[in-house]
Amino acid sequence: MEKKTFGLQVMSTNGIFYNDRASEIILPCIDGEYAILAEHEELVLAIYDGKMTIRDAIGDKIIAIVGRGSCQVANNRVIVLVDTCEKPEDIDRHRAQRALERAEEEMRQNKSIREYYTAQAAMARALSRLKNSSDYGID
Amino acid sequence: MANIKEIRDRIGSVRDTMKITNAMYMISSNKLRKAKKQLAETEPYFYALQAMIARVTRHLPEGTEDVFLETRDDIPYASRAKGYLILTSDKGLAGSFNHNVLKAAEEHIQKNNTLKNYKLYVVGEHGRHYLQRQGFDIDESFRYTAQNPNLDRSRDITSIIIDDFRNHVIDEAYVVYTTMKNSISCEVQCKKILPLDIIQEARDRFMPIDTYNEEFLFEPSAEAIIDNIVPNFINGFIYGALVETFCSEQNSRMMAMDNANKNANEMIGQLTKEYNRQRQAAITQEITEVASGAKAMRRAKAAKMKKKAALNENTRS
Numbered sequence: 001m002e003k004k005t006f007g008l009q010v011m012s013t014n015g016i017f018y019n020d021r022a023s024e025i026i027l028p029c030i031d032g033e034y035a036i037l038a039e040h041e042e043l044v045l046a047i048y049d050g051k052m053t054i055r056d057a058i059g060d061k062i063i064a065i066v067g068r069g070s071c072q073v074a075n076n077r078v079i080v081l082v083d084t085c086e087k088p089e090d091i092d093r094h095r096a097q098r099a100l101e102r103a104e105e106e107m108r109q110n111k112s113i114r115e116y117y118t119a120q121a122a123m124a125r126a127l128s129r130l131k132n133s134s135d136y137g138i139d
Numbered sequence: 140m141a142n143i144k145e146i147r148d149r150i151g152s153v154r155d156t157m158k159i160t161n162a163m164y165m166i167s168s169n170k171l172r173k174a175k176k177q178l179a180e181t182e183p184y185f186y187a188l189q190a191m192i193a194r195v196t197r198h199l200p201e202g203t204e205d206v207f208l209e210t211r212d213d214i215p216y217a218s219r220a221k222g223y224l225i226l227t228s229d230k231g232l233a234g235s236f237n238h239n240v241l242k243a244a245e246e247h248i249q250k251n252n253t254l255k256n257y258k259l260y261v262v263g264e265h266g267r268h269y270l271q272r273q274g275f276d277i278d279e280s281f282r283y284t285a286q287n288p289n290l291d292r293s294r295d296i297t298s299i300i301i302d303d304f305r306n307h308v309i310d311e312a313y314v315v316y317t318t319m320k321n322s323i324s325c326e327v328q329c330k331k332i333l334p335l336d337i338i339q340e341a342r343d344r345f346m347p348i349d350t351y352n353e354e355f356l357f358e359p360s361a362e363a364i365i366d367n368i369v370p371n372f373i374n375g376f377i378y379g380a381l382v383e384t385f386c387s388e389q390n391s392r393m394m395a396m397d398n399a400n401k402n403a404n405e406m407i408g409q410l411t412k413e414y415n416r417q418r419q420a421a422i423t424q425e426i427t428e429v430a431s432g433a434k435a436m437r438r439a440k441a442a443k444m445k446k447k448a449a450l451n452e453n454t455r456s
Contacts, residue, residue, distance in 0.1 A: 011187050013290055013375065015180040030359055043356045044195055046367040070368045072191055074355075081188050083371055084290075118298050 004038035005057045007077040012085035024055040045071040049128040065132045091133040100126035146414045157403040164396035171389035178382040185375045198355045205362045207369040211310040220256040222309035226316040226384040227266030236391035237265045243327040244315040288381035297374040316380040317387035325387040
């Protein structure tokens with residue numbers, strides 16, 4: 001059976017990640033994951049650090065680790081705009097580990113509120129990158 | 140007039156300087172290419188983000204309150220505390236690049252402020268030194284380099300500015316930076332980033348009552364979405380400005396170095412001419428000396444002979 005599809009664009013500061021038809025996209029939200037299928041109602045969604053899963057038109061799975069951003073659904077077209085978007089195999093685990101340690105250190109120093117939040121955000125980023133890349137046996 | 144050795148030394152030193160300027164030209168063109176590529180990659184994201192913000196603000200439900208939707212119109216314009224993010228370079232040798240940015244920033248500060256309520260976030264050593272000398276009040280803890288702009292740095296800068304905006308340290312934020320109009324000329328820009336103009340425009344737009352307007356569902360809430368995308372947008376903007384500035388700096392340096400090379404070539408040409416002239420003069424002089432010496436010798440010899448002949452004549456008679 002022909003799958004219903006929608007137009008999907010995923011963009012990040014590193015460029016366009018995906019620009020094609022897709023049959024499903026699962027996005028990380030603040031309280032869990034949100035899946036969008038074809039002909040979804042009009043929606044704007046806030047995206048948080050985590051794992052994004054795309055099923056393309058023939059049903060192949062594409063996984064990416066995303067940063068904060070947002071997603072807009074209108075007229076059977078989905079636009080995802082995120083800070084960062086990487087395939088798990090592209091993640092440099094050493095770099096992520098270093099970032100995590102740095103963030104932990106900064107949080108312990110307990111400076112200003114802003115610095116605390118910055119460190120917290122950096123930590124969330126690093127953790128999500130570490131966690132999701134380890135799911136794929138990349139170490 | 141300089142002697143030959145002096146001129147030769149001078150040519151040597153100009154050549155050495157030219158080697159340096161040539162190398163700097165090459166390095167700059169390389170860096171420029173890299174930075175431009177980086178910028179081109181971020182552009183689609185940035186434009187999409189802009190469209191998204193406009194769309195979201197158009198569809199915001201009534202009564203949404205968020206720090207990024209505040210306009211602070213209640214404070215008179217001149218006494219609103221303004222934050223300026225001024226992007227300069229770390230190094231000089233880039234023609235009038237830094238000068239232009241700093242002049243524009245100074246003008247804006249002097250014109251639009253009561254000269255008390257401003258805060259400067261300066262990127263780049265050059266600008267920091269200059270503004271400090273001019274007696275401006277600079278945020279000392281704000282220390283970022285203009286070299287190799289990356290997202291991490293722009294994220295840091297963004298969070299500092301947004302935090303100050305949230306805490307009412309500043310009521311408006313501007314970015315003063317340089318863009319490349321084309322490969323020859325650069326242009327200084329002064330753009331307001333907070334509160335966002337595009338939000339303002341989208342809100343002010345006249346909306347006929349019965350036009351079709353899609354209803355959007357906001358998940359988890361409109362505020363959360365605004366909170367998520369506006370910092371991203373500002374981050375994108377600042378990143379773009381950082382990269383543009385970096386490109387312009389490299390470009391200005393390329394131009395400056397190109398000019399230096401041209402001047403050096405001209406100078407070498409002139410010095411070589413001078414050198415040849417001097418050398419020729421020296422040779423001519425030497426020849427003249429030898430020739431006149433020989434002539435003098437000959438004349439002396441002839442005189443001697445004549446004298447001898449005269450003496451012989453005398454003794455004979």
